[in-house]
Amino acid sequence: MFTASGIPNTDELFSDLTDDQAQAVRHTDGPLLVLAGAGCGKTRVITRRALNLARTVTSPHNILAITFTNKAASEMRERIMVLGGRAGSEMTVCTFHSLCYRLLRIHHERAGLPDDFTVFDSADQRKIAKAAVARAHLSAENWSPARVQSLISNAKNSMVTASIYAEQAVDWSERTVAKVYEAYEAILSEQHGVDFDDLLLKMALLLKQDEDLRQCLERRYSHVLIDEYQDTNSAQYLIAHLITEQNKNICATGDPDQSIYGWRGADIGNILRFEEDHAGAQVVRLERNYRSTQRILSAASALIEHNQQRKEKTLWTKNDEGARVRVLLTDDAGEESSTIADELAARRDRGEDLSDVAVFYRLNSLSRAVEEAFLKTGIAYQVARGVEFYNRKEIKDVLAYVRLLINVHDEVSLTRIINTPTRGIGKTTIDRIIAHARSLEKEMFEFVFEPQSVPTLKRAAVAKVAAFATLLGGLRHAIDESPSTALARIISESGLQADMNKLAEVDSDPLDNVNELINAATAFEQEHSEATLRDWMEYTSLLGDVDSIEEGDGRVTLMTLHAAKGLEFPVVYMIGLEDGLLPFQREPGDPTYDEEEERRLCFVGMTRAKRELTLSHCDYRMVRGVSERKTKSAFLDELPAGEIEKVDLIGEGADSSRRGWLDDLPDDIEEWAQGSLVRHDERGIGRIVWIRRNGAQVHLEVQFQTGASRTFVLPFADLQLVDFDEISEGAFDF
DNA sequence: TGTATTTATGTTTTT
């Protein structure tokens, strides 16, 4: 039943849709908002609608569909291709970031960018932020790179450029941030770099100022679909609206209850105001859930109803009632993980497919205990963390060579690899080259290729730098080779290979990782023939965490709650449902704390589950190396008792005998107070700076006579209260 | 002057 274009006819597109879904699919021109609850067949609606548009009012070539992750984009393209064949490959389906990147590449001149600009990742951003603080003559003490980075990132996400920031600054603090922001922009532009936020900001600015380009894009993309609209920020909002300014053919899909990126500048108001923004917008609500059992759905609904600022929506399903949602309580993270591992081993032995199972957590660091238990029990797993992989030292080293070859102005990469592997070029030499270059207002790389003209450099240093320059010169050819060939050449000629081979006897991970990198490049070549090293570099720099996960290979999938958005699994475990962890709160009174967003995050996690859902929490959990007493998440109390089955495994574990002494605080603990003197076996006598009770534990900071201070956790620390008698007794010893 | 070892410090979530 396919038409000549390969697009299925009407029956094919509509036969299995509900009335609501069909209404959204049938809509062609003008603004459309699809408010789709979790698991209500949103993706199905989007793909069908794209095909219907391509068949009735436009061609695939003129359709732009924007998704949240690259993975979602390729899945959507695949789904369209299953139904519509060629039409899928002709549509533009991508993320905001990759769309902007491509457009900025093509129109780099109009955007005021050099033709060899590269994208700097968040680690590079931090280094630039640090350099910017130094350039603005501020102390790194008060201006941590991380803080500066987040201030600048937030500004860019709200379309505030450095000059606007400077104009709007009202007090000394803001004027100072403006200076740092300006320095940051200057450094970035000197190095021909743009950061992630720039991709959106620069594109939005370009569309605003260049009417020709705007019209050209609007003509090219007659119909625009934007998924996960509840997580768009100001820049993305502006881009979407500029592209659809005249024809108003904007279709937004999303769910305010799943807005979880407020901290990144996402404005939930974008979706809540859609109808005000667009006079005559059609609104379709999808509230029938096809994914989860009744019990999972009603537990999740009960939770989300505790949010005050919420657009009313009631999810319902005709699915089976299903099993109750389990709430699992264990002693500590070790028990939690091994309990899950044991359950999964039993499932596997029953012949169940572990690709159906996912484990979610609030913090990446929580995956460690689970991974250890899975390794011990022999459960195959994968962790969704593409970014994490690309953050490994050895991978960053290799990529720094690649980036420098593509963009010689990239000083971050140059300083990273000039002595990696070590080739005798130390900090002093590097500082001297940079100082000389700065004094002549030239760039560092010019003097790497001409070290003899740096007067402060000794002969030995000149020779070493010259050798490095020769190496780089030789690697130039790599840029024209296929990605995998180029990588192999870089790794071998740079000396990284030899270094890792030597190291491999002790630690083979780096070598394995680099080989995995080459495999990834090879896979990329197979999908994109004729791909250059640059193409591959662009691809990798825009990858996200979930983009790396593979399906149906029998492995359990581990990921953060944020990464889980948009996915579904028959069996879901959510770990760490404890106060302070989910909802996450760094310290009491944390100004960035948003309880409703945390609740939405929990809701997102729960609604990923199709058949079985287990929420787990512990009595004790290691945080930053010390075991802390935990209380269960308030969210657990918001779930209806009828849908819950409590599983209490306290004391069941093998090493639970430990718990006896965990609670043993010193007898005289009530006398410990700020200002009291304590003795530490190794550090001697000190005074308590502050002390506070934390569940069954006591945290305190002690300043010793040496001036050093340290925080301790009782009962683990070897501390004793000393009274004045003892001090005077001790005094006789000297 | 470069490198290895120790010591201090600081931490969500991600395109």
Next chain:
DNA sequence: CATAAATACA
């Protein structure tokens, strides 16, 4: 607990 800066050593 992990990474980055400060120090000791070669």
